Amino acid sequence: MSNLVTTHEVKDKVGGNFAAGAKNPYLEYSEWGWAADPTGLQYYLELMYDRYELPIMVVENGLGAVDKLEDGKVHDSYRIDYLRQHIQAMAKAVENGVDLRGYTTWGCIDCISAGTGQMSKRYGFIYVDRDDKGNGSLERLKKDSFYWYKKVIESNGTDLD
Numbered sequence: 001m002s003n004l005v006t007t008h009e010v011k012d013k014v015g016g017n018f019a020a021g022a023k024n025p026y027l028e029y030s031e032w033g034w035a036a037d038p039t040g041l042q043y044y045l046e047l048m049y050d051r052y053e054l055p056i057m058v059v060e061n062g063l064g065a066v067d068k069l070e071d072g073k074v075h076d077s078y079r080i081d082y083l084r085q086h087i088q089a090m091a092k093a094v095e096n097g098v099d100l101r102g103y104t105t106w107g108c109i110d111c112i113s114a115g116t117g118q119m120s121k122r123y124g125f126i127y128v129d130r131d132d133k134g135n136g137s138l139e140r141l142k143k144d145s146f147y148w149y150k151k152v153i154e155s156n157g158t159d160l161d
Contacts, residue, residue, distance in 0.1 A: 002035050003035070005021045045090065056100050062106035080145050108124055125145045125149055
């Protein structure tokens with residue numbers, strides 16, 4: 001994610017886990033105020049690689065969202081879109097010479113958010129039946145993003161549909 005800082009008076013501000021400053025009108029934000037900025041990721045990868053000329057790994061990239069269970073399934077196209085855009089940005093950075101060695105998401109299974117203490121802030125490809133108060137069966141269900149990401153891994157990032 002990126003943050004926007006200005007000396008000008010602004011009405012539209014963001015605040016949340018590690019997010020602060022003015023809201024960038026060109027970016028989309030999560031329910032928790034985190035900016036989705038795949039172009040910023042590409043820029044930063046290229047900047048860091050140009051500066052240090054060392055291999056890079058992107059770790060813990062993901063989108064916290066409120067996932068809804070519908071008919072025993074979670075249709076999280078918003079997570080797929082987020083990850084697709086970031087993977088495409090990393091591919092552009094590689095095309096521009098960045099030695100990107102690895103990529104991991106955050107996380108593979110829903111867990112309690114370390115930043116907010118919420119279970120409703122979900123990151124995983126696998127839904128866990130648990131609410132913010134600790135109620136639920138703990139049953140695990142594969143989300144749409146699970147099957148999509150499986151295909152991405154099998155294709156080494158070339159099949160993003």
